[in-house]
């Protein structure tokens with residue numbers, strides 16, 4: 001299987017940008033095929049067994065070498081590992097976004113798109129909005 | 136997944152799932168149902184009558200920004216005949232309120248609604264920055280809460296309005312219900328779900344977003360590209376509210392109707408008369424004229440503590456006794472300006488403004 005790079009536009013708002021260098025808009029490139037355990041090494045070519053990153057414990061962690069098409073769940077881990085600057089617990093909880101964070105994929109509520117299982121396409125735009133800040 | 140069509144118009148592509156109903160609807164239908172539900176909330180509770188002067192409590196945050204937009208839209212669409220104002224309180228918090236007030240000033244232009252900003256400094260002679268430098272970060276939310284509530288009423292009095300609407304949404308109200316249950320505050324439990332409250336001689340306060348989910352408010356702001364400010368108050372770690380909020384969001388994730396269910400259960404509490412009787416009778420503050428359940432209103436009590444360097448005197452009984460033991464209040468204590476009960480002054484009467492001493 002050949003691995004392409006997907007270019008994605010990511011936006012954080014509603015106060016969430018404060019966790020990401022206070023920058024609302026980001027462009028990231030992620031591989032189209034990723035480890036099934038969502039481990040996010042800088043180079044996707046590194047075999048999963050060589051990854052020494054601190055991974056959350058999940059049953060899939062033992063499935064070394066298995067892959068899947070890059071989905072929103074993988075993207076969240078990628079953002080957490082590569083862009084998040086502080087307070088990881090305010091972004092992710094239990095393998096998904098913290099309750100109270102809305103996700104839009106190409107301006108559509110992710111609840112209509114399969115949530116974390118949505119398979120990313122090149123040039124997708126993903127927006128994360130916190131509803132927990134201010135009134 | 137293939138795109139689905141809107142459950143309401145069957146024409147356009149669905150773009151959001153409503154938390155209340157699970158319905159999948161398009162952007163246009165979402166705007167329409169969201170606005171119509173707020174309109175229904177307003178008309179069923181008979182909140183307004185033509186000619187009312189209504190101030191929108193505007194913080195620059197998402198809820199009040201969406202409220203200003205929706206109030207303007209509905210006032211025009213259904214000819215409510217309301218005179219709308221934006222009323223903002225400047226607590227004097229550098230790096231927080233000064234930025235959010237810039238948002239409110241832009242809203243004033245965007246919505247073409249007159250804006251009144253009233254500051255803690257001009258009312259109380261103290262900014263929150265100054266208060267925190269004296270009392271520290273522990274009890275500062277007590278000061279801010281009391282001062283903001285009174286400031287809104289005083290601002291409304293200077294504008295001659297009889298009604299303040301605030302952006303409290305269904306999530307906020309459900310959270311308050313939970314907190315009152317946790318605290319065992321039965322008297323507040325029924326009251327906190329009321330859509331409109333009015334003390335004996337005070338201005339009405341209403342929550343037109345009582346049944347509007349936070350998710351939909353944020354989605355509305357996002358789809359309409361409304362300009363709002365979203366930074367946490369730098370002095371408000373407010374852990375208790377934080378925990379109730381997280382708990383509520385977890386409940387909502389498991390069952391989206393939980394928020395409305397909690398509001399309904401709060402509404403279903405009927406407070407029996409003997410419980411009500413233990414609440415104190417209302418009188419007016421001897422120093423400033425604001426309604427109060429004691430000789431001095433809460434703001435005057437807090438202010439006296441601040442001025443006399445005993446800031447906690449209004450927070451604990453022991454500190455209050457210590458303050459009283461220090462002797463009577465000095466004569467030169469500040470009288471908080473800009474308040475006269477609307478019933479006494481009439482809606483259009485000029486407001487007596489006393490020069491700060």
Ligand SMILES: [Zn+2]
Nearest residue numbers: 141144161164
């Ligand atoms: Zn539709």
Ligand SMILES: [Zn+2]
Nearest residue numbers: 420423432435
């Ligand atoms: Zn007073």
